[in-house]
Amino acid sequence: MTAATPNLPSQYDPATAEAKWQQLWEANAVFKADPNNPGEPYCIVIPPPNVTGSLHMGHAFEHSLIDVLVRYHRMLGRNTLWLPGTDHASIAVSTILDKELKAQRKKRQDVGREAYLERAWEWKEESGGTIVGQLRRLGLSVDWSRERFTLDEGLSDAVLEAFIKLYDEKLIYRGKYLVNWCPATQSAVSDLEVENQEVNGHLWHFRYPLTDGSGFVEVATTRPETMLGDTAVAVNPNDDRYQSFVGKTLTLPLVGRQIPIIADEYVDSTFGTGCVKVTPAHDPNDFEMGKRHNLPFINIMNKDGSLNENAGVFQGQDRFVARKNVVAQLDAEGFLVKIEDYKHTVPYSDRGKVPVEPLLSTQWFVKIRPMADQTLAFLDQQQSPAFIPDRWTKVYRDWLVSLRDWCISRQLWWGHQIPAWYAVNETGGEIRDNTPFVVARNEAEAKEKAIAQFGADVQLVQDPDVLDTWFSSGLWPFSTLGWPEQTADLARYYPTTTLVTGFDIIFFWVARMTMMAGHFTGQMPFQTVYIHGLVRDENNKKMSKSSNNGIDPLLLINKYGTDALRYTLIREVAGAGQDIRLEYNRKTDESATVEASRNFTNKLWNASRFVLMNLGSGEWGVGSGENQLPSHNSLELADRWILSRFHQVTQQTRDAIDNFGLGEAAKGLYEFIWGDFCDWYIELVKPRLQGEAAESKQTVQQVLVFVLEGILKLLHPFTPHITEEIWHTLTQAGDDRYLALQPYPEKDSSLIDIELEQQFELLIGTIRTIRNLRAEAEIKPAVKVTAILQTESDREQQILTAGQAYIKELAKVETLTITTINDATQVDTDASQAIAGVVGTVQVVIPLAGVVDLEAQRTKIERDLKRIEAEVQALSGRLGNPGFVNKAPADVVEGARATLAEAEKQAEILRDRLGKL
Template sequence: MNIDNLPKQYSPHETEVKWQKYWEEQGVFAAEAESDSPNGDASCRPAYSIMIPPPNVTGSLHTGHAFEESLIDILIRYHRMKGFNTLWLPGTDHASIAVQALLEKQLKKEGIKRQELGRDKFLERAWQWKAESGGTIVKQLRRLGVSADWTRERFTMDAGLSEAVTEAFVRLHTEGLIYRGEYLVNWCPSSQSAVSDLEVDNQEVKGNLWHFRYPLTDGSGYLVVATTRPETMLGDTAVAVNPDDDRYKHLIGKTVTLPLMNREIPIVGDDYVDREFGTGCVKITPAHDYNDFELGKRHNLPMINILNKDGSINENGGEFEGQDRFVARKNVVAKLESLDLLDKIEDYLTTVPYSERGKVPVEPFLSTQWFVKIRPLADSALQDFDQNNSPQFVPERWGKVYRDWLVKLKDWCISRQLWWGHQIPAWYTPDGDVFVAHTEAEALAQAQAKHGQEITLERDADVLDTWFSSGLWPFSTLGWPTQTQDLETFYPTSVLVTGFDIIFFWVARMTMMAKHFTGKMPFHTVYIHGLVRDENNQKMSKSKNNGIDPLLLINKYGTDALRFALVREVTGAGQDIRLDYNRKTDESSNVEAARNFANKLWNASRFVLMNLEDDLSPIPPQFIENPNLELSDRWILSRFHQVVQQTRQQLEQYGMGEAAKGLYEFIWGDFCDWYIELVKSRLQLQDDPTVQSSSPKLASRQVAQQTLAYVLDGILRLLHPFMPHITEEIWQILNPVEAEDNKHVLALQAYPEPDRNAIDPQLEEQFELLTGVIRTIRNLRAEAEIKPSLKITVILQTESDREQKLLAEGQTYLLDLARVETLTIQTSSPVSSEQTEEQTIVGVVGTVQVIIPLTGVVDIAQLKSKLERSLTKLEGAIASLQSRLNNQGYVKKAPLEVVATAQAELEESLKQQTILRSRLEQLTANK
């Protein structure tokens, strides 16, 4: 076999770039809708589809992306190799707030305000930025080697998806499920836009609780109210007390004079007020507090907005007009103190909502916005979940979180005061009539039909919440509202892979929208993965500045190594993973171990390929029934098919981490460390001049070659979804074709299926005895410091006839791999008079005793002396460590990491002490 194309050293970067380019150029991952299939076979194959959780177009690859896309790619490649008509649809989200913030920063550097530029020119710049810089994360995702169908890449503001957004809005409005009204919303003064509840990050901060006196208008005294936001008192329209509070119920109906504003406001009674909290009197600011807003509606209170959109005080704030809200806060407190109306100030730990995008505290803000009436949509999705467990969550516990969200949902504010995004399809007449339509022409026709005359319209300036379009993603990307072949073939999708942090942000919105517009849940299963944590087990985040750039690791170790390292860390569905990382050197022990695994596979494959015949034909599955298979052949075939069975089961149950660990152990341990070593002597037979061409030994060599080729081919197929590039490279050398064929790629080959006839658990158990004996002989040789080149005598004693038979059958392996010259297998019996004079070293494997005579092999006295010196030195170190750790002063003063290191050293030293003493005891004992 020609291995000229397989270099001695594996070069991941060269290999990965080559195959990523080839796969994409050859359309290897292009899915086929029924009408696209040239042979009409797409409809015969079951569909399997996943929609990428669309990353923000402003984003760049981070470790969370690398982890998530690796998980998805494993599922996609696995199902493609199983014969599914597979679609992984890629794309990006337009990220309204992020893009607008980015562009406004650019304009600020140029000394231009957005309003001066105008909407049309601003959007021109936005699209220009998208064309030039908006594809960064897509290019980075390609470097991960993801097997997405890039011909179907979508963007949430491309023409098709924009049409879907408009259609969804118009339908919901026509059905009475979208309405417009004046309500309190979360307002971000930085972006000057409404934000949803889930775009708010609640942070606990140290603040104050100010107590102010509100004088009764009749001059009979005052009420003391407390607040954490003194500036909002400028918009107070009442003071509330509990109607059952004996201290205040006689005051209900009277008024107080609002300090600074000199406005009479009523005292109202309401059960909302907690008599035990604070003074029992609550200031009511309906335009700037959600609870006050509801109370204000119950009591028909005025709603006075005191804020401008940028967070400064407006004309309703009197002398404080124009001041920033936090400046006004200080000035309000100072003024009230000067008027002797400040009762006291307390330190107070409070929760402040911050805008995730704007990074500033949000304000409850009275504003006219568009809302989705959420209850009918949520109840429909809830019914599917309760009655059909649809969608199914993995792990199951996240289903309860999803259900809880659906139960407590409130109407969804979907309008945003931005320019970049889907502009709301609503037009207004000069007198305020609103017409919702697909196009301006359609709205104009509606307006003229109503008014019976020519009329001018102005479009709503707001855009839709980004999550509105993302909620349509599973079906809008396939062509909805048109019933396309893609929609027919690939919808509903198979699984959604995402993090738990957007179960409501995205998952619930998709299920509600999909059920309403298509009558079906958008996916069968939701697989919730965990977070990537840093070397200190901390969640990676921008605020902590502890993220790890995956491109650094890809450049250093290769894509396959990073992918495998991340997935192998998963200990169970939904569990967080830890990525060890040295920030000074950009090194990762996890990824380095995966890179070493790739090198191990490369070197083992190169050895196999060097020892195969050039004309070796493909090995048929029936090969496992070959009567010439030897013990080691039958063992590796049994192990291989056992691993095939386990891997398939684990992948079907979303156990990607368990599958990766199982493959690692089989490939590195069973195949590389054992089977290849076991057959080396058989592979060398052709070069032995004493072996005749018709000798059974050459048949043994051929069987070893066939077994190696069969198992290596299977390994490459099994591992391909995890490490696609290295496996494709090796497979192409193992399975060459003369003519270029874009279908002749590992990515499109069948995934291995288990042959239960090959699985022999008893044989595997017995073979473990052989490998255990070899390992024990090797360890005993090392303990006795027997030279590696020296062949030795070994006695194996066991009372089990079965074990004796197996050891006899595998004695060739024992002789080869343990460097044994004379091997005796016997029942346990009294030692001979000759053996009593011999010094031996002994080990045990199960019920087999392994005895190595040392007389004449090593200098016993010299070895004992060396061990005694080592033991003396070690015991001195142990005494020093124990003394240090028993000193409480040292333990209290020394850094924790120093104490921990000393404790670890002591534990390791004590283990070494036990081993050395055991060796000396064996050498001292006379037989």
Template sequence: MSMTATIPELPTQYDPKTTESKWQDAWETHQVFKADNSKEGETYSIVIPPPNVTGSLHMGHAFEDCLMDVLVRYHRMCGYNTLCLPGTDHASIAVHTVLDRQLKAEGITRYDIGREKFLEKAWEWKQESGGKIVNQLKKMGLSADWSRERFTLDEGLSKAVRTAFVKLYEAGLIYRGNYLVNWCPASLSAVSDLEVESKEVEGHLWHFRYPLSDGSGHVEVATTRPETMLGDTGVAVNPNDERYKNLIGKTITLPIVGREIPIFADELVDPEFGTGCVKVTPAHDPNDFEMGNRHQLPFINIMNKDGTLNENAGIFEGQDRYVARKNVVKKLEEDGFLIKTEKYNHTVPYSDRGKVPVEPLLSTQWFVKIDPLSQKALKFLDENNSPNFVPERWKKVYRDWLVKLKDWCISRQLWWGHQIPAWYVISETNGEITDNTPFIVAHSEQEALEKAKKDYGDTIQLEQDPDVLDTWFSSGLWPFSTLGWPDNTQDLKTYYPTSTLVTGFDIIFFWVARMTMMAGYFTDKMPFQDVYIHGLVRDENGKKMSKSSNNGIDPLILIEKYGTDALRYTLIKEVAGAGQDISLQYDRKTDESESVEASRNFANKLWNAARFVMMHLKGETPQSLGTPEIDKLELSDRWILSRFHQTVQQTRDDIKAYGLGEAAKGLYEFIWGDFCDWYIELVKTRLWDETPSREVARQTLAYVLDGTLKLLHPFMPHITEEIWQTLTQSNDQFIALQAYPAVNNSLINPDLEDSFTLLFETIRTLRNMRAEADIKPGVKVSVILQSENEQERTILESGRKYIQDLGKVDNLTITSQLEQQTEQVVAGVVGTIQALIPLSGVVDIASLRAKLEKNLGKVEAEIKSLSGRLNNPGFVNKAPEAVVQGARDSLAEAEKQAEILRERLKRLQ
């Protein structure tokens, strides 16, 4: 039977859309990435940073997923028992924002429908849209074990959250109290310090006169928030400030309100700032809160939770805080208390989610005592360098953050999330929940009821705390809760601690520190060995991509246009180093990207090279052809095998050092340059005749292509799987599960590689000389190569056949001395080698010279015209800057062309 009927063949054109979806389906159907927790051997595990269930794929996700997947696929191919565990976060505030907007459109609020109905809507919405981000992650080719997919509100993770809360409470590390918190009027919830972003704004500094109660004068205070003066309960000065020592102990009468408040001394006051006199509002400022406690001042809250003023604000009750600000200033001015108003730039804390300024507000909340947790994480860092940060500079940033952490407010006034596992004891005499209402912390309501009855009798009722936990509380447990904690599961035994956390530097404080503190306390281990910090994706102007800046690029648009592999390879290759930002060149009008297009061209180059190789394999596979015997290899075969194994070594070294961008660039240079542009061209003449040399060439081509596809697979998984399947005809196997190429040091020959570098430079020079002399591609020429260096001549002699084949050389002379030339030649130089191509009988010298001189004349005329315009002050001063710059650019280009033409004329000796 003829082999031609069964020869596997790649289509003429590579179609990423069809290929990529095919393999994504196949990998999932065959559970190629399912981890086996009973497997022996070294493990490699990653739990992916869970994207918000409300979200859709953005360039930050795409970038992070690419980096993770390279590491995961590489270690899987290296034989590690590998787990990549996916999941999503319930994103309390984000979901509330979406649903509140929907309810507002219906003219109602969540309070109108109640908690139960609201949560029904939340789960319905999650079911409808929650899979969107997961499907998009699959579209990126993320090689995760989707059978282990987790959600932060699933039963297993909810159990972990309840367990963690109860354990921390019982250890005295969770407490409930009335403290000043960051309040977001938009989401109607407290937010943590980490969810507050300071923004510089243009504001004002108002100076007011506060009259002394005894009528002896006044003090001057300054504030950026005049509405808070309605809650002032004191005025503070520094005890060492001589200006005010005689006022300490006196009182002032608060304007508008009429309240008599004391003047007291406190070290916290900076005498150099403002007037040195500070109004103190303990219920609405963190520093004032501390002074209020120290000096036993009253705490007067003037603010409702929606940002309007309450009954303590008197005539301003019901006004929005910013409306009240204007009205308070107006009233103080009318009453003669306003001294002056200054423009003043200052920082204002904004809610990261609510996007409005937060309000320091006195509120009863749940807190975690952070110091015992942060101290344990610091001990791991200082004693064991755990976790290890890449790049190392982020270790200091992480450490400094742990040192300055304050207690963590973990309660949120929301409904979607983990409801706090605390139940208030309601009796006939205590029907309303207050700060003094007793409560029970338990794993379940039944457990709480049993505990409560022992202490309070059988007639009590329980009411669960309505608040939910900060989303970061559950996210902090993610590396071990996803593996089954608090149960001692086989997954937890096998894959914890995880190997690598891949994350951006902007989330070290939000998430990395949370995980290390929680893991250190609950598991006595750091949750990951390495923290690989990547940079941000920036636009063509170097600006961080974000929705608010309207400069983001939808990765799905680029995937649709260029394919997933092209986008993956671009994002990875553009990484200059760990922690470095990347910039994408992108035309927003056409959705075109030069950098992604270059990667698509790279994919096409590989595809066409593979088609060429398989055409000459005629249905045989690398396995059936076997490995070429060393003693039968020709020089070019030895060279490509040396280059291949050097690339294997470098790629492995780069990936181990998290130099993923360097690894990608090295593969690009090897595949495009060494394999496609040089080796395939070098062996073409050997493939036409049935000789032993032909078989060795076929074996080498098959071996290198097979190995190259495996090397590239972690970076471009889809195209490599498609080519490899066709090349090997392995219908029941996947390249994703093959062994990553190992280094064969015996095949690495640096001296041979250096020799071929010289040969390639020589061939490249000859090609350029042919182009300069307008020698037609099909015409063969005579070439003289002269070098006084014996080693160079030996190398040239060894590569004589390659120079002749690729340089289209008929007669090649390699000599130590150059004889006097009696005919015209075109000349070139390769290091210390002179190269000459006699032109007699090859080109019409006179016609060529005339052509070059004519072209030079045109260019010189253009230079003269452009120089005249640019030397004319009228043109330079009156024409638009863009026109003038265009003329300068054209002049520079023309001068460069003239220089090239003169050089070509000169070389026509």
């Protein structure tokens, strides 16, 4: 950098700077990956947000974490690819379109599949890019040229290939099984899309009479309406109470159907009456008993949650309306024994937000056990992938062990249509459970297969269902890189390096990706899975739409800037996997924690302005690798200290990021930049910058430039926009050079001096103590004081003597005396006319005679103390009154307690100051 060093504007404008750099990074393909470039690959594929979504705090948190990792490894010189994309979100898009049709008094069947899908793609083009535009506001260093969508041509080809391979290997099959049915979306949902909620319900007890009239058995249920589909009652074969009943029949109330009493080990004889009603078509456990005992499977439910013709007089009633009516009818006919309050778990559809209904349905399934076992082998034999924190490894393993076959068909139209064609003319034009079918890549191939298989030219109809969205998402780490084609990207960047995701998606997504990847590529799709926590609100509650306590990140970005929000979210992470808490005032859209980060960026901006304004003329070679430090002999005490601290922090930051301690790294940088560099080093060297000693001034300038540029590099992954802005001004770099592509700082061990840093802690502590004593004594800033430093340690005396110029300058000391406590020549100071403090083993004494009016100060403190003590007494009496505590609103009582605590603290401080006087 030459003499014409431009300065920064007086104030930092995040909106302007962030928009500028986001546009320049993308326009100049700064983050475009090239598989032919050198460097060890580092690849992350973005966890694809739903195309229907908008940016929420969870996205902001997760993507900020990822961007720190990606920018850091790029600056380390790795061949870095962060690949973006979105998920087609079958259920969410279908819900939007179906609502639009409902407003027109139509259903999807009324417009037809082709027109419906045209609407879906139109919606995607018009509104589906919202989330992508919002992600750009976060300044993510992704390669937008590689953006993918789970319904794009390449990913659709990958889905087709995966389905056919699994089908040919007999790992995909079609069968009639009990599935989780969502009446709201009228589609099957997987076990992973079911959220168990604890509810306050009831347990109904009914009598089922023996057909021979010799008595009855009593059963209990939480779903009375399902009794209409009962085909047996089961007891434990070892239950002496019912051994004589096994083999007899009961007459099912309201229905009149005779059903057997069976014996099955599944029944818990200690629960309820020990008799269990068996409804094979509407309960997973009953389904298994039904298969074991060859029971009829009677479905009483329509797909919209109403009862069908098998429900008799209750046909057409909604399931919850039918529940009340069935109970009323059983009561009227004398079969109801009692109703108990009962807290139990009810499975809800994650998308439909209604209780799911176990429903007997013909669906497509993946045989999961072979794939899960292969994935377990990777985990147990190769410890792949590695989970951070490690405690999630057991959760992941346990999940793989317990997985059941995966229902992959969804009764929707938006998505990947199942590549199966049915010979409908064999079944009268209707797709039935036993309709013959072929699986093929397209209709022409299906036609060839059908002719070969059925021996005639048959009429074919493609299966109307689509695949579960998680099927395509399970292929994401390798399909986005070109699989099944052997592309350069796949060869270079797969397996990917790290997956960053929340713990709540281990089962939805992580396990499916590892199973699919293990099967199709023979490798785990990522080396490491970094599990982050949740974003919690000011009351420590999880942010969610259902709780209505979410915060729109764009509100905070518009108010404080992207960098401030990113830095807040990262800095608040206490450790890997830990939740973070975000303070927020919903009335004013203000956040104290984000404001603190904005203040930090302003502090950096102002410090950078100071450095630039004090460089003057000179050849600094900033950013070109030529900004070398002066010789060690020309470095003064403060210079050597800040350089030691810089290289210590450099290594600490690298170690923290390497071990996924991103919050720890952010905190360390905050303390170093704000404290060591801005508050101490810059203040310590101001006299040298303003002095006449040219060599000393030039040394300071070189050190300032070196450390400032290093700070910008260290901080860049966390706050990319402001650091890029300052760096370009500092270096006068052209459009072909970016801070984002500069090498990350490395530690220079030769410049680290631990002993010097410890010595400086004593100097800083001494300065801080003198400043605090001045404040307590209310000494005006312009007034210089006399200070006496007393210590028993010769070493401490040497340190204080070496740094006395710094103490005098920063603590406004005119006369400084440094002595040992037992030195007979020490200054004789009247203790009643001085104020004292201690730092380490050093006693700091400031004589006050002639500096402040001690009597006036004592009188003022006594007056303030009397007032505060009166306030404490009044508040204590109020809070000691049960009438106030029990009757006043909770927030008023809590406010009074907080005010009392603050008043007591103020009184304690005043007493301490009075004692020192």
